[in-house]
Amino acid sequence: MKHKLSITLILLGMFLVTQIIGIIVVGSYEPHGKDLPFGLKNPSQESNPSFVSIIISFLIAFGLVFALMKLRLSIVIRAWFLFVVALSLGISINALIKGHVQNSQLISIIIAFFLAFWKIMKPGILIHNLTELFIYPGIAAVFVPLLTPVTIIFLLLLISFYDMWAVWKSGVMQKMAKFQIEELNIFGGFLISSASKKVKKEIAKIRQKYKGKKIPKRIANKKFKVNLAILGGGDVIFPIIASGVFAKNFGLLPAIFITIGAFLALTYLMFRTEKGKSYPAMPYISLGILAAISIWKVFFCCN
Numbered sequence: 001m002k003h004k005l006s007i008t009l010i011l012l013g014m015f016l017v018t019q020i021i022g023i024i025v026v027g028s029y030e031p032h033g034k035d036l037p038f039g040l041k042n043p044s045q046e047s048n049p050s051f052v053s054i055i056i057s058f059l060i061a062f063g064l065v066f067a068l069m070k071l072r073l074s075i076v077i078r079a080w081f082l083f084v085v086a087l088s089l090g091i092s093i094n095a096l097i098k099g100h101v102q103n104s105q106l107i108s109i110i111i112a113f114f115l116a117f118w119k120i121m122k123p124g125i126l127i128h129n130l131t132e133l134f135i136y137p138g139i140a141a142v143f144v145p146l147l148t149p150v151t152i153i154f155l156l157l158l159i160s161f162y163d164m165w166a167v168w169k170s171g172v173m174q175k176m177a178k179f180q181i182e183e184l185n186i187f188g189g190f191l192i193s194s195a196s197k198k199v200k201k202e203i204a205k206i207r208q209k210y211k212g213k214k215i216p217k218r219i220a221n222k223k224f225k226v227n228l229a230i231l232g233g234g235d236v237i238f239p240i241i242a243s244g245v246f247a248k249n250f251g252l253l254p255a256i257f258i259t260i261g262a263f264l265a266l267t268y269l270m271f272r273t274e275k276g277k278s279y280p281a282m283p284y285i286s287l288g289i290l291a292a293i294s295i296w297k298v299f300f301c302c303n
Helices: 005-030 051-070 072-096 103-123 125-146 149-169 172-184 197-211 233-250 251-273 283-300
Strands: 187-194 228-230
Touching: 005 072, 005 187, 005 228, 005 233, 005 251, 051 149, 072 103, 072 125, 103 125, 103 149, 125 187, 125 233, 149 233, 149 283, 187 233, 228 233, 233 251, 233 283, 251 283
Parallel strands: none
Antiparallel strands: 187 228
16 A cells, blocks of 8 residues: 555545535536526536537646646746636535525635635645545536536546556656646645654654744755655546536436445555555546446446
8 A cells, every 4th residue: 555544544535525525516506407606607508519629628728737837837827726726616615505695606706715815825735635625526517517428438538548648658647746746836636745753753853942942944944755645636526527427317326326436446546556656546436437337227227
């Protein structure tokens, strides 16, 4: 196992909680045709874009992010992150409070921008992971109306092949993650840092030595080696989109199957990983989703 058991369980727990929140958030906008908040239009009410156009949109978005990284336009990327985070948080918060409070959209976007600003400008492990729980459900609510069960299956396959190439062949995933964490001090996905017992003891000694005193600059700026356990945002959002698409077309049961399948597949992967190696999660998650869909289809669908 690549990470300590406690860290692995926390990552898996956050993944599962996000999937459950995703079902709730997406379900609040689908399948009843209710408009998304903040002036966003549900494409299902007008014209659905083709599968090819969706793929092209993903490629353009990825290419743009990669180009900005190459040019090291950190301010532009951080501004983009701030906008996307605020919008997706607003969608999720609105889904949870609408019907309970007046002016839910206004309240949602105010809270969302506050949390997004805190996350981007004053990052910390707690605020980072807390907001991640609600970011992906909000994004999924936008994409679910664009897809059908067939197109989401094709998309899962394409993303899985891309993930394998990006991790095992080109290493672009590792480069993007490193750039986000080191250059931007942000990351799209769950992130948990931990230190060895030796490092923890050294930090404790410094704190004890300078308790109630000003820590010298050379000591305060000293770098310690920490271990990072990460789970990319794509690994979290695509199962939510898949469950949302199937819930929209067939009801809640297949969505539950998909969530369980994705969770079990990710659990299997995390317990078989080895230290020092990188693994693409989407191939495993996609197989878990497809297996879950197959079981639902054979034993529970259309009976």
